[in-house]
Amino acid sequence: MQRITILGATGSIGVSTLDVLARHPDRYSVYALSAHSRVEELAAQCAQFKPARAVVGTAEAAARLQELLRAQGLRTEVEYGEAALCAIAGAAETDTVMAAIVGAAGLAPTLAAARAGKKVLLANKEALVMSGQLFMDAVRDHGATLLPIDSEHNAIFQCLPHGYGRVPAAAGVTKILLTASGGPFLKRDVASLEQVTPDEACKHPKWVMGRKISVDSATMMNKGLEVIEAHWLFGTPAEQIEVVIHPQSVIHSMVSYNDGSVLAELGNPDMRTPIAHALAYPERIASGVAQLDIAQIGTLQFERPDFNRFPCLALAFDALRAGGTAPALLNAANEAAVAAFLDLRIGFRQIDRVIAHVMDTLPHGAADSIAQVMAQDAAARAAAERVIAGLTKP
Numbered sequence: 001m002q003r004i005t006i007l008g009a010t011g012s013i014g015v016s017t018l019d020v021l022a023r024h025p026d027r028y029s030v031y032a033l034s035a036h037s038r039v040e041e042l043a044a045q046c047a048q049f050k051p052a053r054a055v056v057g058t059a060e061a062a063a064r065l066q067e068l069l070r071a072q073g074l075r076t077e078v079e080y081g082e083a084a085l086c087a088i089a090g091a092a093e094t095d096t097v098m099a100a101i102v103g104a105a106g107l108a109p110t111l112a113a114a115r116a117g118k119k120v121l122l123a124n125k126e127a128l129v130m131s132g133q134l135f136m137d138a139v140r141d142h143g144a145t146l147l148p149i150d151s152e153h154n155a156i157f158q159c160l161p162h163g164y165g166r167v168p169a170a171a172g173v174t175k176i177l178l179t180a181s182g183g184p185f186l187k188r189d190v191a192s193l194e195q196v197t198p199d200e201a202c203k204h205p206k207w208v209m210g211r212k213i214s215v216d217s218a219t220m221m222n223k224g225l226e227v228i229e230a231h232w233l234f235g236t237p238a239e240q241i242e243v244v245i246h247p248q249s250v251i252h253s254m255v256s257y258n259d260g261s262v263l264a265e266l267g268n269p270d271m272r273t274p275i276a277h278a279l280a281y282p283e284r285i286a287s288g289v290a291q292l293d294i295a296q297i298g299t300l301q302f303e304r305p306d307f308n309r310f311p312c313l314a315l316a317f318d319a320l321r322a323g324g325t326a327p328a329l330l331n332a333a334n335e336a337a338v339a340a341f342l343d344l345r346i347g348f349r350q351i352d353r354v355i356a357h358v359m360d361t362l363p364h365g366a367a368d369s370i371a372q373v374m375a376q377d378a379a380a381r382a383a384a385e386r387v388i389a390g391l392t393k394p
């Protein structure tokens with residue numbers, strides 16, 4: 001029986017994870033769940049999965065959750081705050097941690113899981129982007145197992161030679177081909193992007209996701225973060241990572257080998273596939289995802305990304321090449337800019353301008369400690385807020 005902690009249980013990935021777990025009560029039990037503010041949803045999950053512990057963001061949310069659980073006669077222990085998140089991630093009573101908090105808030109608990117040597121199922125790409133080397137060192141030094149949940153990285157993992165680790169030279173891998181749907185604005189007139197609304201940006205053609213990652217998909221910053229994520233997960237240099245637009249999202253990514261072979265993982269776009277893969281690895285379990293009917297899909301298309309339409313993708317490649325804390329700056333500026341866009345404080349095309357300004361003006365340095373990374377994260381957020389305050393929404 002694997003005992004699971006889900007960080008970010010009420011989010012899109014958290015809900016999909018619980019859906020898969022519910023199909024296999026003989027294999028998995030839920031040790032702990034966390035949510036930031038959606039207390040009612042968390043209470044309903046506690047009623048169904050009976051975790052020993054539940055963590056929320058604030059004392060008020062904890063009091064409310066406690067009340068809801070007591071009313072149902074549930075004995076789940078309720079806690080709040082970052083230290084409690086780290087505690088449920090590193091607890092001796094859990095084997096596997098699904099890291100599905102969105103953004104930098106997930107870094108400390110995800111790192112706590114790695115440091116406790118857990119099996120870490122990584123959805124929270126921002127944590128790895130911010131602290132790549134430190135995070136991978138923690139995984140290695142503490143004997144943790146890291147399995148990618150991001151569909152592209154899970155696909156790449158499946159297309160690499162069996163067994164996890166940095167890809168050895170003898171494996172003959174020449175390139176990682178990261179596929180991207182292109183998001184909702186792939187074909188839209190570039191000039192009109194100044195005016196798009198948060199709801200238009202969040203209407204992803206293929207995937208249903210949280211609002212932050214949906215905006216990232218519309219700017220293609222999501223793919224940029226995934227390039228950096230692939231670099232750390234697989235040890236691949238920037239020159240060997242290519243982004244390919246593939247609007248059908250049926251191929252979830254590919255790996256090219258020196259003999260001319262290209263391996264791909266295909267499936268219907270549903271996150272329960274990578275979640276089930278990582279949960280059961282190296283075995284396979286049913287995920288609830290319908291089998292792909294390739295003949296019914298008929299056509300698969302590919303094209304190169306247009307960096308003028310998607311400047312965030314170029315900014316991410318620049319940050320990866322710059323190294324050190326540059327990816328942490330990029331990530332923090334992006335989180336601040338996306339939040340401002342979702343709050344109707346800036347326009348869609350101002351997201352990339354805010355990030356570019358922060359990257360141009362803030363010096364990046366060595367990322368030798370989490371304290372340095374967090375200091376750069378805070379500096380980038382403050383710098384982004386100053387830029388945002390000076391902008392007029394179109």
Ligand code: NAD
Nearest residue numbers: 008009010011012013035036101102105123124125209210
């Ligand atoms: P979401 O917004 O739907 O859910 C986020 C979860 O994090 C919620 O449970 C929320 O309560 C929690 N949370 C938010 N802010 C928090 C904070 N400050 N402290 C603690 N908890 C907090 O997001 P999502 O779409 O499920 O994405 C989660 C992560 O998975 C992101 O890093 C995203 O990039 C990644 N991811 C998501 C998908 C997808 O299909 N949704 C695919 C690949 C990767």
Ligand code: MG
Nearest residue numbers: 150151152226
């Ligand atoms: Mg992805």
